[in-house]
Amino acid sequence: MKKIFTALAMAGSAPVAMTAAAPAVVAQDKATDGFEIPTPPEGKGQIIFYRTGGLSGAAIGCGVFEAEGTEKLSSLGSGRYFVLVSEPGERSFKAKSIESKDILTLEVEPDETQFVRCKIKMGFLSGRPNISPSSEKEFRKKYKNAKLVDSDDMSDDIRAMNYDDTTAEAP
Structure with a gap:
């Protein structure tokens, strides 16, 4: 009987512990406002691929490929x-895992920045990647700490776009 009361007492205190952490999230949102989105080069467009943090599929990377290619972009x-x-023009990308792949086609416009979000959903054997269009507003809302992908997780072309010659490692 004492075990039941102890379990109920612990379960009842869990919501209090979870609400105590809420102000820390607000502080992180203010830090996100400082993330500066780069301007695309004159006459070109750019796509920011991102994946928010969280527990869902945390151990699995979201591999992004050209839809027709086999080389991983990142x-x-x-x-x-x-x-x-x-x-500028039509570009298609895919994210794939052992059991599935998802394809997204975008129309890249000159001097425009587009956003693509990758989510890892639950699958039978492994996580199922999902890539979908997003917006700057959603990017800023959901992105708590913007961190660039490590240079060794990028193809040579993507590395050259994201790191200058003097920077070999992630900031």
Whole structure:
């Protein structure tokens, strides 16, 4: 009987502990306002691929590929982003895992920045990646700490777009 009362007391205190952490989230949101989105080069567009942090699929990277290619552009770990500078026109990308793939086609406009969010959903054998269009507003709302993908998780072309010659490692 004492075990039941102890369990009920602990369960009853859990919501109090969870609400105590709420102000820390607000403080992180203010820090996100300082993240400066780069301007695309003249006449080109850019796409910011990102994945928010969280527990869902945290151990699994979201591999982003050209839809027709086999070379990985980059892997998005939890809470990471990368920038792809592109010529204007239609571009297709895929995110894939052992059991599924998801394809997204975008129309890249000159001097425009687009956002693509990757989520890892629950699958049978492994996580199922999902890439979808997003917005700057959603990016800023959901992104708590903007961190660039580590340079060793990027293809050579993507690394050159995201790191200058003097920077070999992530900031």
